[in-house]
Amino acid sequence: MAGEPEQPPVNGTTPRRGVLIVAILVCLGLPLAVVAQLYSPSSLATVPSGDQPGGRITGRLVTEDGRPVADHTLELHLVGPAGRRIHGSTRTDARGRFEITAPPIAGYYLLEAGGGDFQRVVRGVSYLTEEGELRLPEPLELVLPPGATLRVTLTRADGRPASGGTLYLEGRVASDFLFGLVPAGIRLERSFDAGAVVIDGLPSARGNVRIVLESGDRVEFPFELEVGQTLERAFEL
DSSP states (O other): OTTOOOOOOEEOOOOTHHHHHHHHHHHTTOOHHHHHHHSOTTSOOOOOOEEEOOEEEEEEEEETTSOBEESOEEEEEEEETTEEEEEEEEEOOTTSEEEEEEOOEEEEEEEEEEETTEEEEEEEEOSBOTTSOBOOOOOEEEEEOBOEEEEEEEEOTTSOBOOOEEEEEEEEEOOOGGGGTSOOEEEEEEEEOTTEEEEEEEOSEEEEEEEEETTSOEEEEEEEEOTTOEEEEEEEO
16 A cells, blocks of 8 residues: 555564453443453453345454564354354465455454464454444454463384373463453363474463374373463483
8 A cells, every 4th residue: 555654574383452442341340251351352242233235354463562463364254043164265465464255244354364483363354234234344454362372292112102082281371461450261172193293373371282193092281371482302212
């Protein structure tokens, strides 16, 4: 776009007004737990659902300091009566811009980005107003906060990789929402093949990891992650 200041891109490997909104809600007498539901960075705002005509969805991916995120994958998910399914994906250009075509559906759309060096972000998209009237979505700006990575390696006493299994991670996010007074929870499950599992795109968090292997062996350990960090743990079974 003409006149747009150039900033160096970042390869694809809470707005401040949120503080004011939170302060107003608390002053109105809403409990902190309710405010967390209304204005949590990790939650989706209400997305109008209905008969979507489909069309082009455009926007930009940027870092927290406004730099474009180049060559990064975004996925388009369709959410309807049958649940959620991925429809397709696209990649950002050198200036972080993207464009993807959404098909007509009954429901609404989700755009998902992140992973690697960035936390995962999901944004709801609809061609409908809350009153059910048609409108064209504005170009989106998705902000990708920096992320953390957990890497776990599992070996036998003879040096061979251990069997595959499932990792269960549960903890609390070290969010700056309400100065950390209302931390959000994080819970995920990841199956993996023999010997190793890597989970990226995580926020700063602390909690516990439990791994159940196909062989019946189990591993448990606490974790503490900071954004920009790769936490590596190795276990011999």
